[in-house]
Amino acid sequence: MRAAYASSSKPDAPLSALTVDDRLDPDPPDGWVTVDVRASSLNHHEIWSLRGVGLPADRLPMILGCDAAGVDPEGNEVVLHSVVPDPKDPRGYSLLSERHPGTLAERVAVPAGNLVAKPAGMSFLDAACVPTAWLTAYHMLVTRGRVADADAVLVQGAGGGVSTAAVVLAVALGKRVYATSREQWKRDRVAELGATAVAPGARLPERVNMVVESVGAPTFEHSMKSARPGARIVVCGATGGHLATVDLRRVFGMQLDILGSSMGTAEELAELLTLMAERDLRPVIDSTYGFSAVADAFARLHSGEVFGKVAIDHLH
Known part of the structure; x- marks a missing residue:
């Protein structure tokens, strides 16, 4: 073969x-x-x-x-x-x-x-x-990030498979979504998906309940500064570098959860496919x-x- x-x-x-x-x-x-x-x-x-x-x-x-x-x-x-x-x-x-x-x-x-x-x-x-990028995004949002309890989400590094999936899914679930990208054409594209596109490191109109983080070192400080008290920062990768600096005073002062996430279960894949079919998500x-x-x-x-x-x- x-x-x-x-x-x-x-x-x-x-x-x-x-x-x-x-x-x-x-x-x-x-x-x-x-x-x-x-x-x-x-x-x-x-x-x-x-x-x-x-x-x-x-x-x-x-x-x-x-x-x-x-x-x-x-x-x-x-x-x-x-x-x-x-x-x-x-x-x-x-x-x-x-x-x-x-x-x-x-x-x-x-x-x-x-x-x-x-x-x-x-x-x-x-x-x-769907099985890797979209399942990873779904597991980050629904299982690890408890997006049902959130009204605003930040997605770092829009453009890749996981980040674009996270934007589409979070918008479909009724959340206000902010997404960053270094490149203007990607910010234009992510805005077409229903997110508010912002430049990396830019101050958001509001702090968010949850952050989808796959970039790592270049964006992690911005992720923490953009988080509300009690927010979840869910990490599935570090494409920009894995040695991020973390200000622990902000972690305990804002009672932030920093959560690792990887892939998802077969049951979650079935749930995701059903959601996509019901909402006509592609x-x-x-x-x-x-x-x-x-x-x-x-x-x-x-x-x-x-x-x-x-x-x-x-x-x-």
């Missing part, structure tokens, strides 16, 4: 570690099933894997990809939850493409419990954009590539000029 995989690790030139070629079909163990992939999408996780982060040399070659939608052996249209229980990992889990082959292939094997029904009205391409897709052009899709993601998700149509 055709697949896109990491054939080596190249910390300074990750795209040169990407190979697109034939690989063996999956041989699923007991309790796993093989899904015919109809669509997938890219995450920065794939770029980090090509750099060798979380993917040591003894696991290469490794088929990349966490996100997919497709058809199971019974003909059901499904979305894949990419979190696999893993007692060897300190997190207690690993993602597809870390220890088990990923979704950027014609077929992928997953535990049967990782299959979630695709809403009938949702395209395979839209569904394939993922923000930056661009779509046929599988024959998957290398171009990686180049697009790596360019840093992406707004939303890069999707892959496996039928073309």
Whole structure:
């Protein structure tokens, strides 16, 4: 079967570690099933894997990809939850493409419990954009950030998959949403999604109950200064740097909660897909590539000029 995989690790030139070629079909163990992939999408996780982060040399070659939608052996249209229980990992889990082959292939094997029904009205391409970025945003907002108790939310670093998902979801849930970006064109785009766009570090019209934080060091001080007493700052990444300075006086003085967050459960994925179907929410897709052009899709993601998700149509 055709697949896109990491054939080596190249910390300074990750795209040169990407190979697109034939690989063996999956041989699923007991309790796993093989899904015919109809669509997938890219995450920065794939770029980090090509750099060798979380993917040591003894696991290469490794088929990349966490996100997919497709058809199971019974003909059901499904979305894949990419979190696999893993007692060897300190997190207690690993993602597809870390220890088990990923979704950027014609077929992928997953535990049967990782299959979630695709809403009938949702395209395979839209569904394939949900399992990592949108699920991460949903888990941050609903589970960790208790957004139901909030009326105002700040999303740092709008433009990426998680941040755009957080904006769309928070707006759909009726919250006042503020979003930052260094680039004016991204601020213009995020305003079209219903948020109030602000420059990084700018003072907000009000303090917020919750912050979606994925940038890290460059924005964390602004996140704390923008928070109301008792607010939750939910952190899912640190794309701009992981060594942020934290003024502990503000943490205890304002009684702030700083919460880590990563991915979400299969049950939350089902809830999210239902919400999106009921509210007619569609993922923000930056661009779509046929599988024959998957290398171009990686180049697009790596360019840093992406707004939303890069999707892959496996039928073309």
